[in-house]
Amino acid sequence: MKLSTREALNGYLFFSPGLIGFLVFMGFPIAFSLYLSFTSYNIYSAPKWIGLLNYKILFTQDSLFLKSLGNTLYYVAFSVPLSTVLGILVALLMNQKVWGIRAFRTIFFLPSVVSGVAVALLWQWILDGNFGLLNTFLSHFGIVGPGWLTDEAWSKPSMVLMNLWAVGGTMIVYLAGLQGVPRSLYEAATMDGAGRIRQFWNVTLPMLTPTIFFNVIMGVLGGFQVFIQAYIMTGGGPNNSTMFYALYLYNKAFKDLQMGYASAMAWVLLAITLVLTLVIFKTSTKWVYYEGSDQR
Template sequence: MRQRRPMKMSTREALNGYLFFSPGLIGFLVFMAFPISYSLYLSFTSYNMFSSPRWIGLLNYRIIFTQDPLFFKSLYNTLYYVVISVPLNTIVGILIAVLMNQKIKGMRLFRTIFFLPSVVSGVAVALLWQWILDGNFGLLNTFLSHFGIIGPGWLTDEHWSKLSLILMNLWAVGGSMIVYLAGLQGVPRSLYEAATVDGAGRIRQFWTITIPMLSPTIFFNVIMGILGGFQVFLQAYIMTGGGPNNSTLFYAFHLYNKAFKDLQMGYASALAWVLLLISMALTLVVFVTSKRWVYYEGEQK
């Protein structure tokens, strides 16, 4: 019998590579690619999970923009949250990172203390802040009362509800702080030494060295903040239920209600794809404008 020709080394290595890569590829196709494609199909159908999807074309999208007042309300609430929380988290994260970048005794402990809140369960954090922001016996209003200040109903007043959730979001600023801290430690010390020799003070060094060198890190955190802001859901779901007067009905919360309360899965899928397009548009704007304010070391201008 003729002996089989031995398999080439390159072919064997390629097969081994595909073999090790296959679990991740299968997982992506089954748990991501297929659901995403199927949701796009469902967005053109009427589907309540108890009957087969019925094709209705662009009707869901037409209803979103012409007959659903909560769509614009939830979109406004979400944009309000993103526009305020992302810059606020960026500023606070950078300032804390600068403080944590100082070489003093016990700094590792302080870094750990600032970072730990960002790894606590979201439900636990929401319940904690629900107690802190309670208008009657909450910790914050109790503290203000010692100074003769009557605190508002943080979660029950529609003028303060979104701001309360934005304030609560600062609790997890330690996550972005760690990223900024890594960026700060990558800034060459020689730049600060040269600036000191030239007579530049700390503030001048911060604006002319720290911020430009940290701009790629800021760019990354801004993108992640925008994407995360458009997905805000848990805080409103647990703490306010979307109220008062739909002031904390964020986009993801509205999508959840349509999908799992009203059982309008086709309409919810259309909302999800509109959210995707809006997020992509804003992300594209940040990418396009980044050429004006993001500085990469070594590039020439």
């Protein structure tokens, strides 16, 4: 056997466990879910082929589908920009050369690694309309706080507010981006008479756009998968105002046992996130700046 052939076989041999694992635990379930999306399947009986009926019902008869999609779009539309702006501001603060800055970075980052269930329970107490920490604090100033989780007008904003708790995760990425900006650019800007604010808009922000681009993509993908907060804190209420898409999909699959219908919902979600991701990628050429490139 030739040496090149032997090396190729050894490469495939070492690669095969990962490939087999992907095909068994990811590839097959993905393909099977696509098949199930064209069937009526309740776990207890064999899947029954019904063609595009699941998709037809989804888009023409299921009003809660549109409601859950609208709730999720609302969450993404507000949580992603807010977490982006706040993440950059916190990263700018954490990028200062002051005593104890590493401790502050750790403190800001820690909430992002706490279990999602624990965070949901904590915020359920904070946002409780009767004896929650937030309304108790507001009462000291004579302000009657709303029912954050029981008032339809405040339930989704409460979820957006809660999402800012984990801004430390994006802050770390922005901090890495800030520390990667060449000092020579700031020195050149200073020599040209640019102040701190102008340096931020003309140097820091353009050099940070690849990092912003990455975090926006991850934020959109994560926003469409929001589940634990609503499942633990509200169950989708009040009046389905926090019935996010992933929660509705879960209810269809594991409460109503409509696995075929839930699989169709999953593929619709894939299509939506794919389209949004492609739009962001397409528009990135107009606002993302890469060092050493003329592309914006």
